[in-house]
Amino acid sequence: MNCAVCGATMRPTRGALPFRTTEQAIVIVKNLPLVECENCAQYLIEDAVLSRVDEILATVDGAAELEIIRYAA
Numbered sequence: 001m002n003c004a005v006c007g008a009t010m011r012p013t014r015g016a017l018p019f020r021t022t023e024q025a026i027v028i029v030k031n032l033p034l035v036e037c038e039n040c041a042q043y044l045i046e047d048a049v050l051s052r053v054d055e056i057l058a059t060v061d062g063a064a065e066l067e068i069i070r071y072a073a
């Protein structure tokens with residue numbers, strides 16, 4: 001797969017990304033599988049990973065303003 005922005009090679013990696021669950025609450029998901037451009041800051045999350053993130057976020061009660069969760073498939 002090539003980067004849609006610069007055309008360089010995209011490579012799989014792991015990273016942490018913030019997801020907003022409510023107006024006030026943000027969940028940071030660590031160890032998230034990403035596909036990252038080796039040349040610029042562009043990245044993609046595969047659909048299967050994104051659905052799993054949705055499931056993970058659904059288990060968060062939203063009581064804390066900031067929560068950090070480790071991704072597990």
Ligand SMILES: [Zn+2]
Binds near residue numbers: 003006007038039040
């Ligand atoms: Zn790129």
